Amino acid sequence: MEYISTRGSAPTLDFEGATLAGLASDGGLYLPREWPRFSEAEIRGMRGMPYPELAATIMRPFVAGSLTDDELDGLCHTVYGDFGHAAVAPLVQLNEQQWLLELFHGPTLAFKDVALQMLGRLFETFLERRDEQLKIVGATSGDTGSAAIRAVAGLDRVEIFMLHPKGKVSDVQRRQMTTVRAPNVHNLAIDGSFDDAQAHVKRMFRDSDVTGTLKLGAVNSINWARLMAQVVYYFYSALQLGGPDRKIAYSVPTGNFGDVFAGYVASRMGLPIERLIVATNVNDILHRAITDGDYSAGGVTPTITPSMDIQVSSNFERLLFDCGGRDGAALADQMHAFEASKAMRLTPAQAEGAASLFTSMRADQDDTTRALAWAHREAAQIIDPHTGVGLHGSLAAGEAGVVGKDVPIVTLATAHPAKFPDAVERAVGMRPALPQRCGDLFGREEHFTEIGGHYEASRDFVLQNATAA
Numbered sequence: 001m002e003y004i005s006t007r008g009s010a011p012t013l014d015f016e017g018a019t020l021a022g023l024a025s026d027g028g029l030y031l032p033r034e035w036p037r038f039s040e041a042e043i044r045g046m047r048g049m050p051y052p053e054l055a056a057t058i059m060r061p062f063v064a065g066s067l068t069d070d071e072l073d074g075l076c077h078t079v080y081g082d083f084g085h086a087a088v089a090p091l092v093q094l095n096e097q098q099w100l101l102e103l104f105h106g107p108t109l110a111f112k113d114v115a116l117q118m119l120g121r122l123f124e125t126f127l128e129r130r131d132e133q134l135k136i137v138g139a140t141s142g143d144t145g146s147a148a149i150r151a152v153a154g155l156d157r158v159e160i161f162m163l164h165p166k167g168k169v170s171d172v173q174r175r176q177m178t179t180v181r182a183p184n185v186h187n188l189a190i191d192g193s194f195d196d197a198q199a200h201v202k203r204m205f206r207d208s209d210v211t212g213t214l215k216l217g218a219v220n221s222i223n224w225a226r227l228m229a230q231v232v233y234y235f236y237s238a239l240q241l242g243g244p245d246r247k248i249a250y251s252v253p254t255g256n257f258g259d260v261f262a263g264y265v266a267s268r269m270g271l272p273i274e275r276l277i278v279a280t281n282v283n284d285i286l287h288r289a290i291t292d293g294d295y296s297a298g299g300v301t302p303t304i305t306p307s308m309d310i311q312v313s314s315n316f317e318r319l320l321f322d323c324g325g326r327d328g329a330a331l332a333d334q335m336h337a338f339e340a341s342k343a344m345r346l347t348p349a350q351a352e353g354a355a356s357l358f359t360s361m362r363a364d365q366d367d368t369t370r371a372l373a374w375a376h377r378e379a380a381q382i383i384d385p386h387t388g389v390g391l392h393g394s395l396a397a398g399e400a401g402v403v404g405k406d407v408p409i410v411t412l413a414t415a416h417p418a419k420f421p422d423a424v425e426r427a428v429g430m431r432p433a434l435p436q437r438c439g440d441l442f443g444r445e446e447h448f449t450e451i452g453g454h455y456e457a458s459r460d461f462v463l464q465n466a467t468a469a
């Protein structure tokens with residue numbers, strides 16, 4: 001499969017190249033040249049497949065030319081044979097129409113493990129083949145950092161430097177990063193906000209002192225391989241609920257538009273999806289874009305769903321490209337104008353394309369808390385606040401008739417409630433316990449380096465501590 005950039009001028013790459021590159025050199029994002037399609041009969045034939053086997057079946061066309069069938073099967077079995085639930089992504093029924101898809105059975109209790117565990121293995125496979133090393137430099141507000149560190153800890157050819165804003169990530173999230181002991185893992189606590197940490201990382205990618213000596217890689221959801229791995233659980237859940245002979249709707253708690261874009265990809269591949277509900281918190285740029293074509297960024301408001309406190313959703317560019325006729329040059333102009341003014345209007349084609357599959361729902365803190373209480377009262381389920389934003393969207397869509405009564409609505413449960421115990425306790429009066437498999441997270445020793453707030457301090461730490469490439 002060939003991969004092209006949404007901005008039209010970066011070189012076309014194969015799957016291996018797109019995975020190692022992350023962002024395209026023209027500032028765009030990589031997408032497959034065309035969508036592989038499965039017929040209804042082919043999808044029916046996937047019923048009953050165990051998760052690792054289904055994962056290999058869905059990913060095969062995307063990795064063609066870069067991984068043999070045996071290599072892909074091996075990776076899928078290694079990665080998905082090691083989750084905390086044998087089904088990897090089990091469905092839980094809430095009432096006749098409402099379902100939860102639990103995506104938090106990986107090592108760091110958030111859905112990001114499903115894709116990052118795979119990405120770590122892909123890096124190692126491709127680097128081994130090229131006899132190269134890769135340095136991952138990332139910034140995190142919590143979930144991405146912990147999942148990325150667990151995905152690469154102990155690998156030979158990848159080293160990771162993760163910057164987090166000191167004192168601004170939850171205790172569970174910080175400990176999931178700082179208690180990992182591996183020579184290739186470096187945690188940096190910086191004085192400043194998440195945006196400051198992110199700015200240091202972006203600057204390192206442009207700093208020739210860094211890029212001249214180290215090959216840098218990215219693990220955020222601009223990396224196509226992450227989205228590819230997320231397409232699998234849409235198929236997995238739909239097959240269990242009667243697909244492809246019945247349409248399913250999904251509600252997806254959204255920040256960077258990665259997870260819900262994977263649902264769009266599943267639909268383009270032939271999976272009958274009735275609706276994708278883009279569930280946002282009060283940082284609602286996507287809600288405004290989908291309801292009236294206004295894509296304009298304001299300031300970020302902190303919420304009880306920090307992993308969705310985002311104003312500019314990187315992956316939305318992929319949707320605009322695909323719905324807007326795949327015109328890279330036109331999209332590059334549109335995105336440059338947006339980067340300058342922080343505002344733009346969707347073109348009629350983009351707005352129409354988005355409206356044909358997506359509906360959006362916005363949840364404020366009361367809506368979210370009510371959704372947590374509803375799940376507890378009506379279905380004896382304790383859910384995390386991000387999942388609560390999604391469930392609010394599902395319930396609202398059911399009530400508003402956006403989705404018919406006979407269509408199952410699946411809320412993606414993106415984090416385990418024990419990751420956000422304070423907000424859960426406030427909503428349902430109970431403090432969720434960490435699952436057994438997390439062991440004594442609070443007993444283990446933490447390792448991190450405190451760095452001041454200056455860019456130079458972060459950069460020098462990376463340059464001095466990176467093992468020779």
Ligand SMILES: *Cc1c(COP(=O)(O)O)cnc(C)c1O
Pocket residue numbers: 110111112143144221253254255256257258259260307308386387414415
């Ligand atoms: C990252 C994250 C999200 C948002 O996912 P996107 O792919 O960025 O839209 C939602 N919930 C949780 C718990 C997350 O960690």
